[in-house]
Amino acid sequence: MVHIKKPWIFTASCPSKLGTVDVVTRFMAEAGNYVDEIHSFDDHVSKRFFIRIEFQPQNEAFSAKQFGEEFEPRATEFGMTWELTKPEHKPRVAILVSKYDHCLNDLLYRHRTGQLNIEVPVIISNHPDLKALAEWHDIPYYHLPITAETKPQQEKQIIELLDQYDAELVVLARYMQVLSPWMCDQLNGKAINIHHSLLPGFKGARPYHQAWEKGVKMVGATAHYVNNDLDEGPIITQGIQTVDHAFYPEDLISKGQDVERITLFNAIRYHIEKRVFLNGSRTVVFSS
Amino acid sequence: MVHIKKPWIFTASCPSKLGTVDVVTRFMAEAGNYVDEIHSFDDHVSKRFFIRIEFQPQNEAFSAKQFGEEFEPRATEFGMTWELTKPEHKPRVAILVSKYDHCLNDLLYRHRTGQLNIEVPVIISNHPDLKALAEWHDIPYYHLPITAETKPQQEKQIIELLDQYDAELVVLARYMQVLSPWMCDQLNGKAINIHHSLLPGFKGARPYHQAWEKGVKMVGATAHYVNNDLDEGPIITQGIQTVDHAFYPEDLISKGQDVERITLFNAIRYHIEKRVFLNGSRTVVFSS
Amino acid sequence: MVHIKKPWIFTASCPSKLGTVDVVTRFMAEAGNYVDEIHSFDDHVSKRFFIRIEFQPQNEAFSAKQFGEEFEPRATEFGMTWELTKPEHKPRVAILVSKYDHCLNDLLYRHRTGQLNIEVPVIISNHPDLKALAEWHDIPYYHLPITAETKPQQEKQIIELLDQYDAELVVLARYMQVLSPWMCDQLNGKAINIHHSLLPGFKGARPYHQAWEKGVKMVGATAHYVNNDLDEGPIITQGIQTVDHAFYPEDLISKGQDVERITLFNAIRYHIEKRVFLNGSRTVVFSS
Amino acid sequence: MVHIKKPWIFTASCPSKLGTVDVVTRFMAEAGNYVDEIHSFDDHVSKRFFIRIEFQPQNEAFSAKQFGEEFEPRATEFGMTWELTKPEHKPRVAILVSKYDHCLNDLLYRHRTGQLNIEVPVIISNHPDLKALAEWHDIPYYHLPITAETKPQQEKQIIELLDQYDAELVVLARYMQVLSPWMCDQLNGKAINIHHSLLPGFKGARPYHQAWEKGVKMVGATAHYVNNDLDEGPIITQGIQTVDHAFYPEDLISKGQDVERITLFNAIRYHIEKRVFLNGSRTVVFSS
Known part of the structure; x- marks a missing residue:
């Protein structure tokens, strides 16, 4: 039986603008995160961009904290709100x-x-x-x-x-x-x-x-x-x-x-x- | 391949009352009509009775006119409106x-x-x-x-x-x-x-x-x-x-x-x- | 709110034959049973007849036993197997x-x-x-x-x-x-x-x-x-x-x-x- | 009424490998292509990667030919087969x-x-x-x-x-x-x-x-x-x-x-x- 490791989930949203996808996916690649699945959608009416990525960090030292410190400056440029969800997270x-x-x-x-x-x-x-x-x-x-x-x-x-x-x-x-x-x-x-x-x-x-x-x-x-x-x-x-x-x-x-x-x-x-x-x-x- | 002859269809509706089914099905039996399918429903809220029957006349002399003449008196007793549809009827x-x-x-x-x-x-x-x-x-x-x-x-x-x-x-x-x-x-x-x-x-x-x-x-x-x-x-x-x-x-x-x-x-x-x-x-x- | 009393259920099956419906519905009428719903189907391939009736007895003295004694002779004529299920029956x-x-x-x-x-x-x-x-x-x-x-x-x-x-x-x-x-x-x-x-x-x-x-x-x-x-x-x-x-x-x-x-x-x-x-x-x- | 311009469609597939998404999305960003929608999926069983992107070129001089010449070398590195479909394409x-x-x-x-x-x-x-x-x-x-x-x-x-x-x-x-x-x-x-x-x-x-x-x-x-x-x-x-x-x-x-x-x-x-x-x-x- 295939055993698929539960992925990390990254989600983000911001006003529509050229480069919204790239600012996310480039960061993922640079951080050595293996992408299992992407969905993105750019709403032509509300002029907002939405993205959800399931990924597996390849770097053993991966931490949410470091991810945040490094990604936040890029997010800020796009007015992007984002969230990172751990595989082991159990919402209350x-x-x-x-x-x-x-x-x-x-x-x-x-x-x-x-x-x-x-x-x-x-x-x-x-x-x-x-x-x-x-x-x-x-x-x-x-x-x-x-x-x-x-x-x-x-x-x-x-x-x-x-x-x-x-x-x-x-x-x-x-x-x-x-x-x-x-x-x-x-x-x-x-x-x-x-x-x-x-x-x-x-x-x-x-x-x-x-x-x-x-x-x-x-x-x-x-x-x-x-x-x-x-x-x-x-x-x-x-x-x-x-x-x-x-x-x-x-x-x-x-x-x-x-x-x-x-x-x-x-x-x-x-x-x-x-x-x-x-x-x-x-x-x-x-x-x- | 099974070839099913198109049936005659009988439908009726009237106020709810004991005997509504029987007045119809007894007539069908007496007339020698073979019943393929019945659905009846008695609505407890509106107090109305509804019935639909698919049947095949067995009597070669079967006619809609005679059916009507013979059934109408029974229908009247129940305030029943009814309709008989021929197999060959093509609605316009x-x-x-x-x-x-x-x-x-x-x-x-x-x-x-x-x-x-x-x-x-x-x-x-x-x-x-x-x-x-x-x-x-x-x-x-x-x-x-x-x-x-x-x-x-x-x-x-x-x-x-x-x-x-x-x-x-x-x-x-x-x-x-x-x-x-x-x-x-x-x-x-x-x-x-x-x-x-x-x-x-x-x-x-x-x-x-x-x-x-x-x-x-x-x-x-x-x-x-x-x-x-x-x-x-x-x-x-x-x-x-x-x-x-x-x-x-x-x-x-x-x-x-x-x-x-x-x-x-x-x-x-x-x-x-x-x-x-x-x-x-x-x-x-x-x-x- | 409409309160619908749970009905008695009568079911039966037998070889296809003219009169199968009538033998059942006439008995229901004669016994003073109020019919809520009927489904019947006559299968042209297997040549078998099936019927299910939900009904409410109107006669206070109604009993399953008496129903059986009176209906069984008619059923026999048609080779009909039948069953009567009480409203209060809870199957194990x-x-x-x-x-x-x-x-x-x-x-x-x-x-x-x-x-x-x-x-x-x-x-x-x-x-x-x-x-x-x-x-x-x-x-x-x-x-x-x-x-x-x-x-x-x-x-x-x-x-x-x-x-x-x-x-x-x-x-x-x-x-x-x-x-x-x-x-x-x-x-x-x-x-x-x-x-x-x-x-x-x-x-x-x-x-x-x-x-x-x-x-x-x-x-x-x-x-x-x-x-x-x-x-x-x-x-x-x-x-x-x-x-x-x-x-x-x-x-x-x-x-x-x-x-x-x-x-x-x-x-x-x-x-x-x-x-x-x-x-x-x-x-x-x-x-x- | 919102009028959405028909997008160009880019599709690609290749063996699973770190960086498959990035090689595509980075190219899109560098070429000034506005991404409407992405779906990607990496199959853990067959070990293959699949991606589909709807995009609107922002550069008036955009041409499929140039896209191909510039993207092909990057695709080759990943063993990626890809296809570009024009908005006006009508398949025969x-x-x-x-x-x-x-x-x-x-x-x-x-x-x-x-x-x-x-x-x-x-x-x-x-x-x-x-x-x-x-x-x-x-x-x-x-x-x-x-x-x-x-x-x-x-x-x-x-x-x-x-x-x-x-x-x-x-x-x-x-x-x-x-x-x-x-x-x-x-x-x-x-x-x-x-x-x-x-x-x-x-x-x-x-x-x-x-x-x-x-x-x-x-x-x-x-x-x-x-x-x-x-x-x-x-x-x-x-x-x-x-x-x-x-x-x-x-x-x-x-x-x-x-x-x-x-x-x-x-x-x-x-x-x-x-x-x-x-x-x-x-x-x-x-x-x-």
């Missing part, structure tokens, strides 16, 4: 849930089997229901109930917990609460939500019921970054399933769970594999 | 187009090869562009230009032509005009439109541009019956394709053509095979 | 596994949340690895190791356990053993296996490696009944995923898990909802 | 057919509407049936009947015609003949065939009948390069459709046509957009 992903457990169960399964290369330092919920599932995986579970009155305080607690557990990414795995603008600001760009419709269709509450009313023949799910505009954050990926007249709303809810969890999983995987770039209100995703 | 389908020809070309191809068992007695357009294509298929082509002022008159001409050519179904194969309420009324329930989005998402003009703006990762097409509410008629079927950041709006337009034409074809096929039933603002489709 | 499904847990985890999740309406009385494995997962679900787990020498004896133990736990269906959820002919006979028609290829392509061992060698652009999974011809049992359903050049064999293995588990779930669901009929070496599946 | 694609016209009709439609940016200099068939279709598109049509005796001579005629019409690519659009080894050699690597199964499943004749016999629930199509091993040439892309028990073999044939033509179209598009690379008996496809 906090999960927020309510009562539905299909997404949580799926993520924890992939976490414990290594299919999703993450740490899950904490699970937070406004309900106590999923505590046993968290405990079986030895993950701290916080039950923070919420009412209209306690909402500001509950959200503050969540943010403190995310901070305390050093979460790099937050996943709203069917967390059935409308976040306050303050909370959205706190999570802006570092939280992924799964919505159970093909956004922007059927925004807001009870999307499967809306879909049923309209008699659509396909329903889906959308994984997107949280921003300060409810259900309008940049879309990462979407999934779909075919339905027919014999699906009542509760059937849509039940059947939609597979699409929801796979769509959420894909979004998280793309994110942690550094395949997703913000591009205004849209995204660039170098999927595999 | 008029096609309305503008300049885009991908749907028209596809339909004419399937028409001339027999994949779509229809007559196409007439093609009507507000542009002259597709005349040659119509002529190669020996189908009369009417160029009826339209302006804001001439719209009422042009629509009247269309309705007259549909009447003159005895069209049983009208297909709007990317006919890029907003129909007047009068025209919608005329076509209500007997015209199928193809819209290039997953309705009700991206209603109205330039849906691919709307989709691009939102950064969606899937675009689609919707075939629906025309009613008097623009882009809101009952949905028959929908199709989908995956897209990514590298699709500019004009790429979406180009790539969407395959989904549009297959979705429209499926809707027409379902319709002429009597698989589609109106169910309020929704449809029941016994697809195959 | 035994699961066989080896080390891979993606299918088992998925099935147990759907079992505990009620998405899959089954009992899981016992899990049997040739490895100890998945014991903890079984225990968390309070399901007895038997570790029956196997070697070339102990195979006959181990298989006998399995069959005894299936008997002891009164299993109505056996699911081979990636049980990585070639069953002996004796074992196949024991399980004939009452066991479902998931094979990780689009059978009959890539039969036998290491199908993902075979697929990689051939450079295919799609890989899939097949759920089929076990019969006495390895990987040749009647196919129930198949699933697919698109792959590309960047998938090494181990990537195919990892990526294939989602298709495998959903395909297996669908097959089990079709089976317990009585949607699957054997039709020679093929199946009739009235899917929803 | 000859089409071979028999009687089925669904693929031909589709290709000619995409050809005449510009969706497929090709010239079709000649259509060759062993039957006269599709002459009218060719003529409507003003394309020379050669009817070269074939018998067991005349096969060598007929194939020689075809090769001469391909030569005479200067065909760069040959498409077997359901050309229902088994090519001789000599013919395969002539077409090796420059002809695309569409096979109506998911190869390597159901090789050889009547694949839909084979599929039906096996009771599969999915059938598909495979576009592959012709090589000297019948139905075993490197696969470019595959398509799929779901089927059920109600599809008789002739239904599969009819329903399969949409998958066949879209799969063939995709393969041709990938090929002419220089997205396909041979990689031993497999391919690398940088699809979009």
Whole structure:
């Protein structure tokens, strides 16, 4: 069996300009880094450049620190923001849930089997229901109930917990609460939500019921970054399933769970594999 | 090779009630009709019953007229509307187009090869562009230009032509005009439109541009019956394709053509095979 | 929200003959059973008839026993085998596994949340690895190791356990053993296996490696009944995923898990909802 | 509307080695070529490197000739084979057919509407049936009947015609003949065939009948390069459709046509957009 060593991942983005590719690839060559795969894309509308490289350092003395010191001056010339991700990096992903457990169960399964290369330092919920599932995986579970009155305080607690557990990414795995603008600001760009419709269709509450009313023949799910505009954050990926007249709303809810969890999983995987770039209100995703 | 004789098709619908199936199937048995396939569905929300049967009469003397005379009294008891379609029936389908020809070309191809068992007695357009294509298929082509002022008159001409050519179904194969309420009324329930989005998402003009703006990762097409509410008629079927950041709006337009034409074809096929039933603002489709 | 009562399910099959539908539907009507849904199909090649009906008895005194006593004489006339399934019936499904847990985890999740309406009385494995997962679900787990020498004896133990736990269906959820002919006979028609290829392509061992060698652009999974011809049992359903050049064999293995588990779930669901009929070496599946 | 200028396309392949990316991207930068998009892939099994770049020359004096003279020495060092494709290049694609016209009709439609940016200099068939279709598109049509005796001579005629019409690519659009080894050699690597199964499943004749016999629930199509091993040439892309028990073999044939033509179209598009690379008996496809 071929054993492929996990690569380092380099990602960068900057305004479009002649030479953006070369400033990166030349540096890679000079540093003796073996390139496994490149994707680059230059968006003619937003006038931005995006690149993702998987590489294997050939030099035993390779260090992220030295890479940074040497590359930063070149990046600066292009106004380039960039990031280097180690093969052994395991992002710390906090999960927020309510009562539905299909997404949580799926993520924890992939976490414990290594299919999703993450740490899950904490699970937070406004309900106590999923505590046993968290405990079986030895993950701290916080039950923070919420009412209209306690909402500001509950959200503050969540943010403190995310901070305390050093979460790099937050996943709203069917967390059935409308976040306050303050909370959205706190999570802006570092939280992924799964919505159970093909956004922007059927925004807001009870999307499967809306879909049923309209008699659509396909329903889906959308994984997107949280921003300060409810259900309008940049879309990462979407999934779909075919339905027919014999699906009542509760059937849509039940059947939609597979699409929801796979769509959420894909979004998280793309994110942690550094395949997703913000591009205004849209995204660039170098999927595999 | 198995040669399956084309069946007769019986379809019916009525308010839900005990015995709806039996009144039909008993009649079939008594008449000596061999049943190839049944689909029935009783909608618990709309409280309506739907049934479709493919059958082969065993009695040489079988006639639609006699079937009707004998069945009608039983149907009346259940408030049942029903229809009998002969194996050799070729529906007369008029096609309305503008300049885009991908749907028209596809339909004419399937028409001339027999994949779509229809007559196409007439093609009507507000542009002259597709005349040659119509002529190669020996189908009369009417160029009826339209302006804001001439719209009422042009629509009247269309309705007259549909009447003159005895069209049983009208297909709007990317006919890029907003129909007047009068025209919608005329076509209500007997015209199928193809819209290039997953309705009700991206209603109205330039849906691919709307989709691009939102950064969606899937675009689609919707075939629906025309009613008097623009882009809101009952949905028959929908199709989908995956897209990514590298699709500019004009790429979406180009790539969407395959989904549009297959979705429209499926809707027409379902319709002429009597698989589609109106169910309020929704449809029941016994697809195959 | 619409609450639909779970229906009774009637299924039957017999040689093709005029009147097969009527003998069933007339009985339903006479017994005062309200029909929610019918699918029937008459296969012109195998000359067999298949029917599935969902119904709600209207008569409070309805009993399966009485149904049987009254219907059996009519069935006999047609050589019809039939089955009646109560709404509250929970089939007892035994699961066989080896080390891979993606299918088992998925099935147990759907079992505990009620998405899959089954009992899981016992899990049997040739490895100890998945014991903890079984225990968390309070399901007895038997570790029956196997070697070339102990195979006959181990298989006998399995069959005894299936008997002891009164299993109505056996699911081979990636049980990585070639069953002996004796074992196949024991399980004939009452066991479902998931094979990780689009059978009959890539039969036998290491199908993902075979697929990689051939450079295919799609890989899939097949759920089929076990019969006495390895990987040749009647196919129930198949699933697919698109792959590309960047998938090494181990990537195919990892990526294939989602298709495998959903395909297996669908097959089990079709089976317990009585949607699957054997039709020679093929199946009739009235899917929803 | 964004108007994106058609790019130049550079493609290359060579044995894996440190610096393969840099030798290309550095040259692009030095030549003042603006890079729109890069895909590169280094295959750890075959130890080969593949790259595809879309770029816009910024230098008005840019010429393919000069590019070649300057790049060739660098390519030689890496044993790199490479190709430069002009934006205005329209490949000359000859089409071979028999009687089925669904693929031909589709290709000619995409050809005449510009969706497929090709010239079709000649259509060759062993039957006269599709002459009218060719003529409507003003394309020379050669009817070269074939018998067991005349096969060598007929194939020689075809090769001469391909030569005479200067065909760069040959498409077997359901050309229902088994090519001789000599013919395969002539077409090796420059002809695309569409096979109506998911190869390597159901090789050889009547694949839909084979599929039906096996009771599969999915059938598909495979576009592959012709090589000297019948139905075993490197696969470019595959398509799929779901089927059920109600599809008789002739239904599969009819329903399969949409998958066949879209799969063939995709393969041709990938090929002419220089997205396909041979990689031993497999391919690398940088699809979009």
